[in-house]
Structures are given as structure tokens and as C-alpha cells.
Amino acid sequence: MVSKIDYQSKIPNNVGLSDSPKLQKALERWLPNYLDWWQEMGPEGFQQDEVYLRTAVSVDTDGWAHFDYVKMPEYRWGIFLTPSEQERTIAFGDNIGQRAWDDVPGEMRTELRRLIVTQGDTEPASVEQQRLLGQTCPSLYDLRNLFQVNVEEGRHLWAMVYLLMMHFGRDGREEAEELLQRRSGNADSPRILEAFNKPIDDWLAFFCFTTFTDRDGKYQLGALAESGFDPLSRTCRFMLTEEAHHMFVGETGVSRVIQRTIELMKTAPEGDVAKAGGIPLDLVQRYINEWYTASLDLFGSENSSNSATYFAAGLKGRWAEATDPRITDHTALNATYHLDVPNNGGFEDQEIPLRRAMNLVLRDSYVEDCERVIVRWNKVLEKAGMTERMKLPHQRFNRGQGVYASGHYDPEGNPISASEWEAKRDQWLPSKADLAYVKSLMVPVMEAGKFAPWIAPPRKGINGQPIEFEYVKRA
Ligand code: BYC
Numbered sequence: 001m002v003s004k005i006d007y008q009s010k011i012p013n014n015v016g017l018s019d020s021p022k023l024q025k026a027l028e029r030w031l032p033n034y035l036d037w038w039q040e041m042g043p044e045g046f047q048q049d050e051v052y053l054r055t056a057v058s059v060d061t062d063g064w065a066h067f068d069y070v071k072m073p074e075y076r077w078g079i080f081l082t083p084s085e086q087e088r089t090i091a092f093g094d095n096i097g098q099r100a101w102d103d104v105p106g107e108m109r110t111e112l113r114r115l116i117v118t119q120g121d122t123e124p125a126s127v128e129q130q131r132l133l134g135q136t137c138p139s140l141y142d143l144r145n146l147f148q149v150n151v152e153e154g155r156h157l158w159a160m161v162y163l164l165m166m167h168f169g170r171d172g173r174e175e176a177e178e179l180l181q182r183r184s185g186n187a188d189s190p191r192i193l194e195a196f197n198k199p200i201d202d203w204l205a206f207f208c209f210t211t212f213t214d215r216d217g218k219y220q221l222g223a224l225a226e227s228g229f230d231p232l233s234r235t236c237r238f239m240l241t242e243e244a245h246h247m248f249v250g251e252t253g254v255s256r257v258i259q260r261t262i263e264l265m266k267t268a269p270e271g272d273v274a275k276a277g278g279i280p281l282d283l284v285q286r287y288i289n290e291w292y293t294a295s296l297d298l299f300g301s302e303n304s305s306n307s308a309t310y311f312a313a314g315l316k317g318r319w320a321e322a323t324d325p326r327i328t329d330h331t332a333l334n335a336t337y338h339l340d341v342p343n344n345g346g347f348e349d350q351e352i353p354l355r356r357a358m359n360l361v362l363r364d365s366y367v368e369d370c371e372r373v374i375v376r377w378n379k380v381l382e383k384a385g386m387t388e389r390m391k392l393p394h395q396r397f398n399r400g401q402g403v404y405a406s407g408h409y410d411p412e413g414n415p416i417s418a419s420e421w422e423a424k425r426d427q428w429l430p431s432k433a434d435l436a437y438v439k440s441l442m443v444p445v446m447e448a449g450k451f452a453p454w455i456a457p458p459r460k461g462i463n464g465q466p467i468e469f470e471y472v473k474r475a
């Protein structure tokens with residue numbers, strides 16, 4: 001089905017904006033504030049450059065994107081929902097089998113608003129976190145990918161703001177303003193979730209963030225795509241289309257770092273990677289440990305009444321709830337989840353009612369996906385004849401949320417003392433020296449087709465263009 005796109009209005013959309021003058025007015029009033037935010041918090045120093053970007057122009061599976069040079073502040077941030085399925089029903093929870101809702105059921109207003117605001121908050125947060133990265137880009141190809149991710153996270157904010165303004169009246173308009181006022185890392189007005197307040201000061205952090213944290217986005221959006229609130233479901237489905245590229249940028253970024261490091265291990269005098277200006281594998285592993293665990297925290301607590309409420313109401317499901325044939329019990333009323341919970345220095349087997357364990361169930365799907373990424377990275381090592389391997393740390397390691405947050409564990413998940421943690425921390429997570437070293441490598445390379453010495457070139461360019469294509473034309 002081809003959806004009608006309104007190219008004429010200020011805000012490209014397939015939601016019939018011109019038929020809802022009140023909503024259109026609210027969004028047009030928000031637009032200049034959004035643009036001010038973008039100028040202030042978006043990529044610093046590149047707003048006048050011509051960037052080879054893809055823009056969503058429809059929701060057709062083949063042909064939704066258009067590639068061309070555009071200045072970022074002139075990017076057409078649009079509102080796109082995948083077409084509605086006739087007669088879609090709710091696939092889980094207490095309202096299973098009922099028709100999906102086109103409007104917010106009154107009794108779910110608070111929960112839905114909270115979910116949408118939390119989702120929306122992460123999008124501008126990531127742009128803020130990545131604001132200075134362009135200045136140290138390893139190539140024009142990478143610079144363009146950073147900006148692609150940034151403008152699309154901006155569009156994801158639009159997607160949530162549309163829902164807030166369309167369905168939550170004045171409260172929604174206020175939330176939309178506040179989404180532009182909180183700031184990543186700001187002590188007085190931080191972003192909602194912790195991983196979005198951490199600095200992303202170098203490109204290895206960026207690649208780990210887009211691998212692990214954007215991948216949390218994939219799973220959260222997937223869970224919300226199952227929602228009985230149909231506009232949320234349809235919005236998230238389209239956002240997932242864009243998300244794939246963000247994770248591609250992260251995974252191939254880390255992969256290219258590993259590839260370059262292998263080359264240096266083989267060619268540098270005494271195999272000294274750091275002396276040769278590369279990033280040693282153990283340092284890459286510490287970055288993986290950090291961003292993977294921060295992203296595990298984004299799933300919330302393993303035992304959560306919020307998650308039970310969301311599931312019961314039909315607001316947030318499991319990954320592929322409606323389509324995965326392995327999921328047969330969609331009410332999850334009688335099942336349980338067993339978890340080793342810390343108790344008296346050891347562990348006790350706790351039986352959590354399945355509905356209260358939905359954060360954990362979603363996280364398990366996420367972890368499986370992360371394992372597949374690790375396998376692909378290890379293929380690079382294996383093919384080059386190396387014996388080193390990357391791995392994911394245990395779920396107990398370095399946690400800030402949930403049942404393991406109060407204890408200390410090594411990367412294998414064994415309980416350790418606070419003093420042992422202090423003593424070993426820098427072997428497991430990026431140390432000050434690691435961060436300083438990686439930062440020292442971050443020297444911008446902006447000549448088309450050239451790459452910084454710590455990263456290998458990609459295998460191919462974007463949208464069929466050559467690698468040496470001028471992905472960003474500096475003003
Ligand atoms: N940091 O029952 P609990 C993305 C709070 S990423 C700080 O354990 P719940 C993207 C929690 O709010 C996807 N606080 O958790 C990626 C609660 O507070 P209250 C983002 C946290 O509610 C890259 C308390 O702790 N989308 O799109 O079941 C670039 C206990 O809550 C954290 C979503 O997250 C934390 N990590 O689950 C750009 C989807 N974790 O109620 C974009 C929407 C928990 O005591 N959000 N808390 O004040 C949700 O579904 C849920 O809010 C969460 C938390 C899964 C995040």
C-alpha cells in the first residue's frame with residue numbers, strides 16, 4: 001500500500017496533518033524551538049556543510065529513503081507511521097483479542113505518557129552526547145554516518161512528540177517542551193535514563209554506543225511495536241527501519257577498529273599496537289564491557305511491577321510477541337522466571353512471576369542479539385589467524401540497575417569485595433589512561449577517501465557510492 005505523503009507542508013508526514021489544524025499548529029509552534037535546540041545541541045561546527053544524507057520520504061519497504069546533499073538544519077524531519085492493519089487486535093495481556101486502540105484509553109494515560117516520554121527523551125539525549133564528535137572524525141564517510149544517525153534520532157524525537165501532541169493534549173505539549181529542555185549530563189536537568197547522561201567523547205565510544213545502546217533502542221521499539229495503542233505501534237515500526245543503519249554504523253565501526261589493530265599486531269615493531277597508533281584489543285574489550293553493561297541497565301529491574309503493569313495492559317510486549325511461534329502463552333499469568341538473586345554473600349533462586357520479569361525477558365532477547373555481534377567480530381579475528389577473542393561480560397558485572405547493582409562482581413559474574421573491585425576495575429573498564437590514549441588518537445581526517453590510522457576503511461560506501469566519495473562538503 002502506498003501512503004500519501006504531504007510534501008508541501010512544513011512537516012512532511014503521512015498522518016494527514018493538514019486535516020488536523022490544531023495539531024499542525026502545535027507542531028509548527030514547537031518546530032522553531034526544536035530548531036533552536038538543534039543549533040545549540042546538534043553537531044557543532046557543521047551546520048552549514050552539505051551532507052550526503054538519506055531522508056525518509058515514504059513508508060514503502062523499497063524506496064522509503066531519498067539520498068541527497070542537505071544542510072542539517074534544513075533536513076526534513078517528518079512524521080511517518082507504517083500503514084494501519086485492518087482489524088489489528090491486541091496480542092497479549094489482559095486485553096488480548098480486543099481491537100487495538102486508536103486513542104489512549106483513559107485508565108492507561110499515565111503509563112503510556114511515561115513510556116512515550118522515556119522513549120522520546122533518549123533521542124535528543126544521544127544527539128547531545130555526540131555533539132562534538134564530528135570535530136575528530138576518522139573520515140568523511142564516518143562523519144556522514146554520525147550525522148545520519150543524529151538527524152534520524154532527531155526524527156525519532158519528532159515521532160514521540162507527534163504522539164504526545166496528538167493524544168495527550170496540553171500535558172503532551174508540555175512534555176514536548178520539556179524534551180527540549182533536559183540536557184544530557186546536566187546535574188540539574190539530566191536526561192531520564194542513565195546511559196544517556198554518559199559522555200561519548202571519542203569514536204570508539206560512539207561505535208560501542210551505536211552497537212549496544214542503539215540496540216537497546218531496537219528491542220525497546222520492538223516491544224512498543226507490539227503495543228495495543230496502535231499509533232505507538234505504527235510509529236515504532238517505522239523507526240525500526242532507520243535503526244538498522246545505526247547498529248550497522250556501530251558494529252562495522254568496531255569491526256574496522258579490530259581489523260586495523262590486527263594489521264598492526266602483525267606489522268608493528270614487536271607487535272606494539274599502541275606504539276603504532278592503533279587501539280589494542282584489550283582496550284576495545286574494556287569499552288565493550290562499559291557500553292554493554294550500561295545498556296543492560298536500560299532494561300530496568302529484573303523484577304519490576306512497572307513491566308507487569310505494561311504487559312497486563314497491553315502497552316508493551318515481548319520481542320516479536322505476535323509473530324514468534326515459540327511464544328505460545330500470551331497472557332503470561334501462571335508462568336515464572338527463575339533468577340539467581342544475591343543473598344547473604346551467595347545466591348538464592350528466586351521465582352519471579354513472568355509478568356514482573358518482562359524487562360528480563362526482553363533483555364534476554366537483546367543479549368542473544370549482542371552475542372551474535374560478538375561472534376561476527378570474532379570471525380574477523382579468526383579469519384586473520386588470531387587466537388584472541390572478544391566476549392560479553394556476565395550480566396552481574398558492573399550493574400547500576402536491578403538486583404545486582406548493590407554488589408561487586410568480576411566479568412565472569414563471581415562476587416568480589418569492594419577492595420578487589422577497586423584494585424581490578426581498570427583491567428575491566430576503560431581507565432583514565434585508556435580514555436586519554438584513545439582521545440590522543442582522535443585527530444580529524446577530512447580528506448575524501450582518507451582514513452585515520454587507527455581504523456580500517458569500510459568495505460563499501462553508502463548507497464552505492466565509492467568509499468572516496470565526498471560524503472560531506474565542508475562549507
Ligand atoms: N536509568 O521497574 P523498573 C533508544 C528507573 S534506547 C535511570 O526497574 P521499568 C535510543 C525507572 O524509571 C530505548 N533510571 O524499570 C538508543 C523507575 O523509576 P520510578 C529507550 C532507571 O520502569 C540510542 C525505577 O528505576 N526506550 O531508543 O520497568 C540512541 C524502577 O523501574 C533506569 C525505552 O526505554 C535507568 N537505566 O523499566 C537513541 C522504552 N532503569 O518509576 C535512542 C520506554 C530504570 O521509580 N521505557 N530506571 O520513578 C521503558 O519501557 C521503561 O521506562 C524502562 C525502565 C525499560 C526504561
Ligand code: FE
Nearest residue numbers: 123153156217
Ligand atoms: Fe532513535
Ligand code: FE
Nearest residue numbers: 214217243246
Ligand atoms: Fe538509533
